Amino acid sequence: MAEIKDPENTILMELKDGTVIIELLPDVAPKHAERMKELARSGAYDNVCFHRVIDGFMAQTGDVEHGDMEDGFNIRRAGTGGSDLPDLPAEFSKLPHDRGTLGAARSQNPNSANSQFFINFSDNHFLNGQYTVYGRVMSGMEHVDAITRGEPPANPDRMISVKVASDA
Secondary structure (H helix, E strand, O other): OOOOOOHHHEEEEEEOOEEEEEEEOOOOOHHHHHHHHHHHHOOOOOOEEEEEEEOOOEEEEOOOOOOEOOOOOOOOOOOOOOOOOOOEOOOOOOOOOOOOEEEEOOOOOOOOEOOOEEEEOOOOHHHOOOOOEEEEEEEOHHHHHOOOOEOOOOOOOEEOEEEEHHHO
C-alpha cells in the first residue's frame, strides 16, 4: 500500500477486489478536489456504479443522482445525473491524462463537471487540456483494471465506499 503523505487530500475507494488510494491535486484543481471530498464525506459516492467502462480507455462513475445501486437504481439513467451541488468551472492544467489519473466527466460544456469522474486505464493524451485532471491513483490500480467493462455493463461494479483518508 502506498504511503499516504497528505491524508486530507487522499481518497480511499473500496472496490470489490480491494482499496484504491487516490491522491487529490488541490494545488492543480482546488474546486474539483474539494467537491470530491465533500461528496465522499456525505457518503454520496457509496454504492455508486461504474456506468461506462471502456477497455483500454477509462472507467467512469460518480453519478450520485442516478448511479446509487442501493436506491431505486436504473442502469439506463446512470451517467445522466450529478449531485445537488452546482456544476464546477473547468480547471484545465498541463497535467497529462496518464494511466491512473482522475478526470472530471462533463457534457459538451467545459464548465459542466459535477460529481462524475473517470479513471484512465491508459495514457489518453488526446484528452489533455479538455478535461480537468484532479487526482491520481497511488496504489490499487490493479483493482481499477478489474472493473467490469461495458457501456453500461450488464452487471456493473460499484464503489463500495469512498472516504477521505483523514476521516478513516
